[in-house]
Amino acid sequence: MTLLAKKRSYKPYVPDFLTLCERNYAQLRYFLPGSVSAPNADAHANRGDAGDSKVIQINEYEGYRIKLLELCKFTTTIKIEHVSESALGWLRPQFEVRLYHDARLAEVISCQQVRRFKAVYDYPNLEMMQPDEKRQINLLLRDWLLLCQRQGYHSVESLS
Numbered sequence: 290m291t292l293l294a295k296k297r298s299y300k301p302y303v304p305d306f307l308t309l310c311e312r313n314y315a316q317l318r319y320f321l322p323g324s325v326s327a328p329n330a331d332a333h334a335n336r337g338d339a340g341d342s343k344v345i346q347i348n349e350y351e352g353y354r355i356k357l358l359e360l361c362k363f364t365t366t367i368k369i370e371h372v373s374e375s376a377l378g379w380l381r382p383q384f385e386v387r388l389y390h391d392a393r394l395a396e397v398i399s400c401q402q403v404r405r406f407k408a409v410y411d412y413p414n415l416e417m418m419q420p421d422e423k424r425q426i427n428l429l430l431r432d433w434l435l436l437c438q439r440q441g442y443h444s445v446e447s448l449s
Contacts, residue, residue: 301408321343
């Protein structure tokens with residue numbers, strides 16, 4: 290194969306992405322503020338209020354805040370951000386996740402200052418995004434959830 294041979298473009302495998310989002314939803318619901326984890330549309334009025342938050346404390350100086358941004362009948366939007374005494378604000382990881390309760394999926398919709406990820410990016414590109422950036426960002430959420438689970442962070446403190 291020569292250097293001039295055309296490189297195969299990335300094509301997302303939708304079942305793999307949906308499985309990732311389903312697993313993230315199943316794990317993330319344990320960390321939600323209030324009783325948002327109940328995906329029953331009838332319980333909507335009792336599921337907490339926008340602005341409710343919880344903190345997962347990693348150590349004395351660091352933790353992750355999970356804040357309820359938007360609560361709708363079939364979706365919930367949350368923000369997960371690193372809180373630290375020592376790190377500068379722009380260095381702290383943060384992302385927004387939308388939970389689709391009817392489909393039982395959780396998808397990252399924003400990470401740092403980037404919103405609305407495309408399914409596929411040309412590579413190279415001016416934004417320096419990977420061809421599968423949307424999948425990579427959702428894998429980051431999966432890894433964070435696995436870290437919390439491995440560290441035993443099943444209970445969190447409420448900051449309402």
